[in-house]
Amino acid sequence: MDSNDLDLFARVCRAGSISRAALEAGSDQSTISRRIAAIEAELGVRLFRRSGRGVALTERGEQLLTYALETKRMLDEASRTLRSSSALGPARLCIAAQPTIARIMFGPLAHALKAHFSSTQVRFVEGLASQLLGALKDGELDVGILYAPEHRGALAYDLLLTEGVCLITPEDYPLDGETIDVRALASVPLILPSTHHGLRMLVESLATRHGFSLNVAFECDGSISLTKRLVLANCGCTVLPSAAVVEEMAAGRVKCFRLENPPVTRDVGLFWPQHRAGAGGIWQVSRLIRDCAETLVRRNDWPGTQLVPG
Known part of the structure; x- marks a missing residue:
């Protein structure tokens, strides 16, 4: 017996008739009769007295109805509490x-x-x-x-x-257009994190895949702001998503070239x-x-x- 059985039992109690309970539940009378009989067999007690006018609770049925109503109340309270705490979000x-x-x-x-x-x-x-x-x-x-x-x-x-990865250069770097072939990175002096950082590993893998060696001018494990300052000071170029240099591009202080053939993304x-x-x-x-x-x-x-x- 589970909460669904208790709910069905309480529905029959409210309706006072198995046929009316079946109509309310959108089910058929024989299905509900079999389920009530199965509950009675499981508990070993008679829950209803049946007559031509419907059903009436026995003493044991009255006891079970108390438990059924209390179970429904607890389930409703749990549902309200969880919905409410979910709406509030984590503390x-x-x-x-x-x-x-x-x-x-x-x-x-x-x-x-x-x-x-x-x-x-x-x-x-x-x-x-x-x-x-x-x-x-x-x-x-x-x-x-x-x-x-x-x-x-x-x-x-x-x-x-997914986010495109770009070559970021000083504003006067001798490179035109909007894209650059991945293999052209071989001739670009790069400012990159040391080897345990994701961007360095990405660029290293590109070099290995396309058969060229990186020209690492400086390694920089500080913030992206520090790397950008080194680029602005004409110490070299770097590889970043374009979103990292939106303000600098708008001010005309750096140039941004999408890495292509194939497109490089993270x-x-x-x-x-x-x-x-x-x-x-x-x-x-x-x-x-x-x-x-x-x-x-x-x-x-x-x-x-x-x-x-x-």
Whole structure:
């Protein structure tokens, strides 16, 4: 016997007739009669006295009705409580992103979270992928919006969008057009992170795949802002998504060339600790993040990107 059986039993009690209960339930009388008989057989008691005018509860039926009504009350209360807490969102929420993503998303996302979950205490964290992936794995973060690494480990994730990767040069660098062949990177002095960073690994893999050696002018493991300052100081060029240099391009301080033949892209995904992917309002938060990204892409506030349906 389960809650559905108790609900059916209570329905027959309210209707006072198996035929009327069947009509209300959109079922047939014989099905309900068999189910009531099965409940009586399981409990070993008679629940109804039957007559030509309908059914009436026995003493044991009265006892079961008390339990049925209490069970329904508890289930209704649990449903209301969970729906209410879901609408309020998690009590605390820590969202992390790499610098380019954080610069684009954290402002609009803060407004969206405040509008939907006004009582949630939100903490934003910016960091490098190696730091954030470790923190996610250890459960220190709730959600990460990250460039997808080659090896995702035990983290749960959903792809959010793909983003084009570009060569970023000083404004007076002797290169024209809007694109550059991947193989032409061989002759470009590059400012790149050291080998454990995602962008360096991406460019290294391009060089290996297309048979050329990189010309690394400087290694820079600081922030993207530092790398951009080195480019602006004519110390070399770098490889970044175009969204990372929107302001500099608008001011005419750098040039941006899409890497082509083939097009070079990176995936951006939503990452969670594996045990937390569907817990504590995280699903609603991930939906808000996806909606926020969709709005940014549609308005071209996140240039060079394409959404991944989800």
